[in-house]
Amino acid sequence: MIAERLQLFEPTLLLDKQRCLANIAAMAERAKRSNVIFRPHFKTHQSHEVGRWIRNTGVNKITVSSVKMAEYFANDGWNDITVAFPVNVHEKKRINALAEKITLNLLVVSPEPIAWLAREVKHSVSLFIEIDTGQHRTGLQHTDIAGIDALLAEISRYPHLQFKGFLSHGGHSYKITGDRREIHHTGISIIGQLRKLKEHYQHHYPDLILSPGDTPTCSILESFAGADEIRPGNFVFYDYGQFHIGSCSLDQIAVALAVPVVAENPDRHEVVVHGGAVHLSKDSMLYHGKTIYGKVVQLTDQGWSTAETNMYVKYVSQEHGVIHCENPETVRTGDWLGILPVHSCLTADVMKAYTTLEGERIDMMR
């Protein structure tokens, strides 16, 4: 079994490199088929090594979620990076250092940060305007032409700021579960809203880029026609949440947390593992009406099986994971189990390293 083969002794985030490479190749192929730029989001893996696997498929533009993360990937040779998070007007030093070195694309949702960038950043910077296509987190409505015009007017005052296009994160697609038609419909709606802006603004900005890109719609739409680039991130690993949404199959999930069983409570149909909030994060999902924190799989010699186990993570405290176990007599203290995370981005973030099925350790941003 893999835990013995790799001599695991503590909670370990296993990464199936072959699945990850297949996920990358599949999404790159989808982007190519639709003739859109593939600018994957690197916030999921946060790793130089996984980034290199992606670079090997020909990708040379990426997305990140913070300037710090842009810095981390610029240090590994990436030189065209979009920070898909509204400008923080306190990061003058980092933004200047990056803008001097690479093609830096930032996100704006209001005029003040534009004036601040113009004043404080001495190098050329490109700007995306964020459009709220339904998530209602940040961004302007596509119907808010006055608001968008105000941002464009502000940008156009400064020669070292370039308007690059409209960006949207369709995070509302994460709320759809198991209804691929509805996800498809959401994806079409996101692109449709952005298209309206292109029709309105392309006369003045013929090169403007429309950039949607959440993993569910990017995994399900058969064509991205109308968009110019896509920015999915989670697809490199997927997770049990994405499986539940309908974005991936179980055997596309490329990470599993290997955990040792430390206690048995058969009366309560529970076993306890070393694998808690500091290993999985505390992200949860609804599963057959219950809140769960991960889905349990059996580890195999090569990795893990996707066969149903009747086990799931019922709750987590800091280090404990309590597993509901339909047949508790089948699990013993000292056994190893696998947990498919509800949300691989956050699990990766707390674990800060991967171990491939071949036993290679892969580091992440710290």
Added chain:
Amino acid sequence: MIAERLQLFEPTLLLDKQRCLANIAAMAERAKRSNVIFRPHFKTHQSHEVGRWIRNTGVNKITVSSVKMAEYFANDGWNDITVAFPVNVHEKKRINALAEKITLNLLVVSPEPIAWLAREVKHSVSLFIEIDTGQHRTGLQHTDIAGIDALLAEISRYPHLQFKGFLSHGGHSYKITGDRREIHHTGISIIGQLRKLKEHYQHHYPDLILSPGDTPTCSILESFAGADEIRPGNFVFYDYGQFHIGSCSLDQIAVALAVPVVAENPDRHEVVVHGGAVHLSKDSMLYHGKTIYGKVVQLTDQGWSTAETNMYVKYVSQEHGVIHCENPETVRTGDWLGILPVHSCLTADVMKAYTTLEGERIDMMR
């Protein structure tokens, strides 16, 4: 304002050292008054530096939640450490290395790990038996004399294993909100259950130790009479969750996440900050019937104010924190806000460093 004074530029976990020292002194004093051993849990702060502040009050015994954490603190000179987590039978190397060097106390809940320790660990180790006093996570019931006898019989077979006593984590006290009498009652019940075991076993084990110790009951009980040691952890910082439970006052909370505002959505009564799940964790609590991920406070020149702001963290995604804001016109992009975490242990764990109000950076275990 503190963000300018300390030249903050990104989400930063502020630590009020004076409050932290006062929290430590108060709990040490409570333990002293009841004449019990004070063995604080270090899983909350995970920091050599904060550990040294505690050592300065005369503490020389500590609790941790993993063998890895025991290793980290042993490297800073701690030589009597209880790992309050059931033995993981795959950590042979780490346990041996520690048991050779320090007084190592481990936790058992079933016979197999005892036999494993006897076989695989070459140095003397002390064992606590975990008692489930109501949390129903791990441990034996105090009424399960047959089960406890079986563990004691197993321990007694091996000369280098010593039975040390009964340990319990009263995690069920975290489910009580705002009812100090009920927390008090829970604390009395926990000690009462452990006392029954002492009465039963002290003839054979005259030195056995009863070790309860969750922060709510340790903060509220006026006496720990009947117990021999306490192991609270969260009290060093407390948090908004503990305030809600009734364990602390607002001005005992010693950590706040400083975050910059990056977007305003006054129509929805929201502002968005750089401060998401990777900064706060995704722990939540119910607050006036709503799930919240943190309570917003105003930063001041010296730290933060505890005055009511009518703002709370409504939800978090990976990097975004969406703040509900009763008076959104009072908050502007570029402003800094403070967030009192729902659960400081998990916030500290994801942030991996503190900045004191004097601007000193304090590192944590990695």
